[in-house]
Amino acid sequence: MITAVVRYKLPPQIDYAACREHFHKIAPDFREVTGLISKHFIWSENGWAGGVYQWERIEDAKAFYTGPWLEGIIQRYGMKPQIDFYEVFAVTDNTRGKIELFKETVASKWL
Template identity: 35%
Template sequence: MIIAITAFALPKPITHGEARRIFLSTAPTYQDVPGLLRKHYILSEDGGTAGGVYLWNSRAEAQVLYTDAWRAFVREKYGTDPTVTYFDSPVMVDNVAQQVFTY
């Protein structure tokens, strides 16, 4: 499993409510994306940084999303350029399912 973390500094801080409204407006974009298992939108406590934590089947599938067009979409929506950092996730603890998974 691959985890991709995206982040971008916002031109001005936003509130939790503003973030929720903005994130909900883009959420449909990420539904039914091949290989994407889950996306968590994230906002720093001070409201100055936003991004996402994405769980992917593979890095190859993740890289299909993070194109120049995606970067332009983020730039247009939030007024800043995103970073993308990839991590391998060989073990996951799921407290809801009360299981430990290996990949």
């Protein structure tokens, strides 16, 4: 499993309410993204926003963060996003009462 943390600085015209409204509007669009397990839409009072994505494979993540998605981010926020990739070793999921331990993947070669 791969976690990607994507961040960008919000321009002054996009405040808390506008960011929240936009995220609520686009959240359903991520239901059909290839390899995406989940996305957390994040905002901080310091003016940064973005997403924490869980991916099945690094290839799916890297393919998604190019083309139309990247162009849309640059157009809306006026900057390329900061993207950090992490290989997930384990997950404690208290809502399901489950702990998952992951085997080493090919991702260790690219991190």
